[in-house]
Amino acid sequence: MEEAKVFIQHALSRRKILLVVGNCMVDYEGRASSKLDWGERLLIVKSDGSVMVHRPTGYEPVNWQPPGSVFQVEFEGGKLRIRAVRLQPKETLNIFFDKVFHLLSADLRDEGEFSMYVTEMDMQKALLAMPELVEKGFHPLASEKELGESGFLDILGEDSRGNLVVVEIKRNPAGREAVLQLERYVKTLREKTGKTVRGVIAAPEIRREAQPLLAALKLEFKPVSPRRCYEVLKAGRGRKLSEFI
Amino acid sequence: MEEAKVFIQHALSRRKILLVVGNCMVDYEGRASSKLDWGERLLIVKSDGSVMVHRPTGYEPVNWQPPGSVFQVEFEGGKLRIRAVRLQPKETLNIFFDKVFHLLSADLRDEGEFSMYVTEMDMQKALLAMPELVEKGFHPLASEKELGESGFLDILGEDSRGNLVVVEIKRNPAGREAVLQLERYVKTLREKTGKTVRGVIAAPEIRREAQPLLAALKLEFKPVSPRRCYEVLKAGRGRKLSEFI
DNA sequence: ACGTCGATCTCGAAC
DNA sequence: GTTCGAGGTCGACGT
Numbered sequence: 001m002e003e004a005k006v007f008i009q010h011a012l013s014r015r016k017i018l019l020v021v022g023n024c025m026v027d028y029e030g031r032a033s034s035k036l037d038w039g040e041r042l043l044i045v046k047s048d049g050s051v052m053v054h055r056p057t058g059y060e061p062v063n064w065q066p067p068g069s070v071f072q073v074e075f076e077g078g079k080l081r082i083r084a085v086r087l088q089p090k091e092t093l094n095i096f097f098d099k100v101f102h103l104l105s106a107d108l109r110d111e112g113e114f115s116m117y118v119t120e121m122d123m124q125k126a127l128l129a130m131p132e133l134v135e136k137g138f139h140p141l142a143s144e145k146e147l148g149e150s151g152f153l154d155i156l157g158e159d160s161r162g163n164l165v166v167v168e169i170k171r172n173p174a175g176r177e178a179v180l181q182l183e184r185y186v187k188t189l190r191e192k193t194g195k196t197v198r199g200v201i202a203a204p205e206i207r208r209e210a211q212p213l214l215a216a217l218k219l220e221f222k223p224v225s226p227r228r229c230y231e232v233l234k235a236g237r238g239r240k241l242s243e244f245i
Numbered sequence: 246m247e248e249a250k251v252f253i254q255h256a257l258s259r260r261k262i263l264l265v266v267g268n269c270m271v272d273y274e275g276r277a278s279s280k281l282d283w284g285e286r287l288l289i290v291k292s293d294g295s296v297m298v299h300r301p302t303g304y305e306p307v308n309w310q311p312p313g314s315v316f317q318v319e320f321e322g323g324k325l326r327i328r329a330v331r332l333q334p335k336e337t338l339n340i341f342f343d344k345v346f347h348l349l350s351a352d353l354r355d356e357g358e359f360s361m362y363v364t365e366m367d368m369q370k371a372l373l374a375m376p377e378l379v380e381k382g383f384h385p386l387a388s389e390k391e392l393g394e395s396g397f398l399d400i401l402g403e404d405s406r407g408n409l410v411v412v413e414i415k416r417n418p419a420g421r422e423a424v425l426q427l428e429r430y431v432k433t434l435r436e437k438t439g440k441t442v443r444g445v446i447a448a449p450e451i452r453r454e455a456q457p458l459l460a461a462l463k464l465e466f467k468p469v470s471p472r473r474c475y476e477v478l479k480a481g482r483g484r485k486l487s488e489f490i
Numbered sequence: 491a492c493g494t495c496g497a498t499c500t501c502g503a504a505c
Numbered sequence: 506g507t508t509c510g511a512g513g514t515c516g517a518c519g520t
Contacts, residue, residue, distance in 0.1 A: 017287065017299075017301055019264065019287075021349070021351050021353070028513075031513040032361060032362065032363060032416075032471065032513045033361070033362035033363060033471075034359065034360060034361045034362060034513080035359075035360050035362070036357055036358075036359045036360075037357035037358045038357050039353075039354070039355030039356060039357030040351075040353040040355050041353065041355060042264075042289070042351075044287070044299070046299070046301060046303070047301055047302060048301075048302040050302070050303060050304045052304070054289070055353075056262055056292055056293075056353040056354075056355050057291055057292060057293040058291070058295060058312065058501090059309060059311050059312060059500065059501090060514095066304050066516095067302065067303065067304060088491090089513090091513075102349055102351060104264070104266070104347055104349060106266050106285075106287075106346060106347060108266070108300070108301035109284070109301075110285050110286060110300050112281055112282035112283050112284030113281075114279065114280070114282075114307055115279060115280050115281075116277060116278070116279045116498090117277065117278050117279070119280075173518090207519085208519085227277075273498075275498060277497095277498045278498090279498080303515095303516090304515065304516090305515065308498090309498080310498095311498090311500075334498090336498070365511090416511090417511085417512085422510095452493085454493080454494095
């Protein structure tokens with residue numbers, strides 16, 4: 001147990017992820033109060049100060065502490081006490097171990113991107129595969145086209161009347177930044193071509209605070225759900241596109 | 246990796262809890278779909294078939310599978326693939342490991358009782374044991390009383406003037422929903438009895454957005470802290486109630 | 491900091 | 506089975 005204490009303190013101070021398997025009881029007091037009698041469980045402490053106590057079954061931890069908790073490790077009455085305290089709201093989690101079966105700590109490096117449904121690039125592929133998602137009569141001319149200083153626009157196309165259309169794709173709700181970026185592309189294209197150029201934001205939604213700006217710049221918004229894009233791509237892989245339309 | 250495969254299969258078949266720390270990527274497809282690029286994570290598989298993939302930070306798992314999933318462990322393209330499939334709804338979680346740093350399995354025995362100190366029912370017991378917590382002169386007549394279509398009201402009583410009082414208990418800050426529920430009970434009782442009926446929300450607090458509604462419907466709010474209820478119940482178990490008053 | 495809202499919500503209870 | 510509501514919800518976003 002003395003070893004365990006040293007191991008745990010070391011892991012916590014080095015901000016590693018810490019796993020403890022052992023016999024414990026848990027007291028919680030904060031927004032509510034709870035008590036968990038003795039039993040064998042898995043304790044997880046992450047480097048951001050989040051804590052989970054897992055029983056042998058169930059998806060959810062029986063007790064926990066959200067990120068930001070601070071820790072104290074001590075012996076109390078012969079038991080090893082791990083205390084995780086969160087302020088605002090004040091909540092205290094006390095975990096007492098009388099036996100420790102396994103100890104494990106690791107320094108995890110994880111920069112991997114997590115994408116729900118699709119990435120922005122997937123949305124672009126979906127809109128190219130099914131231009132009606134932008135609007136009826138829309139025809140893509142190019143994608144990822146460089147526009148000098150302005151950067152790369154997502155899709156350039158033309159509408160049913162032959163006007164140029166710049167499509168700016170966002171996987172997340174579009175904010176003012178996306179509108180301004182689109183405006184730069186549209187402005188650059190108008191100067192280069194002298195033609196009428198429309199600008200369309202294609203995103204799951206547009207933030208309320210960005211709507212006045214969108215209107216002021218006479219740009220447009222087309223709701224495109226990542227889920228729909230995902231289904232278009234999935235269908236496109238499996239069957240002919242014509243079937244899907 | 247071949248060792249890892251054997252270890253994992255052994256743990257899964259013996260229905261132990263399984264922990265894998267390693268470099269992985271994750272694909273999920275079911276109610277939604279997601280992709281998680283390569284990174285170092287912790288995989289937990291419990292004996293009831295629940296799965297969690299934890300990144301180095303955050304309370305919640307980045308990917309998971311609820312209890313009841315079935316497993317398959319195989320090599321695919323040089324990676325170790327752990328597949329967890331759930332039926333109803335059909336959901337598939339694929340976890341690919343190319344490196345495994347730690348493996349751990351354990352047979353956890355946990356019969357410990359978990360008790361949440363103050364549930365809504367505890368608050369009801371506390372208010373019945375000490376009606377003054379509602380207001381001086383309050384006398385309970387019934388609890389969990391069915392009111393036809395309206396459902397069950399928490400406590401029905403009368404005040405010092407003989408008016409009927411409906412008490413709606415909430416363990417958490419009461420919102421508009423609670424006020425509307427109380428209003429239904431009060432209305433039903435007024436129609437049934439023809440008497441004056443007061444409605445009281447007993448909760449830790451009432452949300453600001455619910456206050457106008459409360460006032461408009463001429464209902465009342467009485468702050469009752471779960472903690473106080475807890476102490477009333479604790480005292481009630483230990484000593485005579487008279488001591489406490 | 492506080493309030494609102496969605497979630498692969500999860501979980502349990504009622505019907 | 507399904508639906509409904511609670512949760513120490515958590516987490517993200519807007520104010």
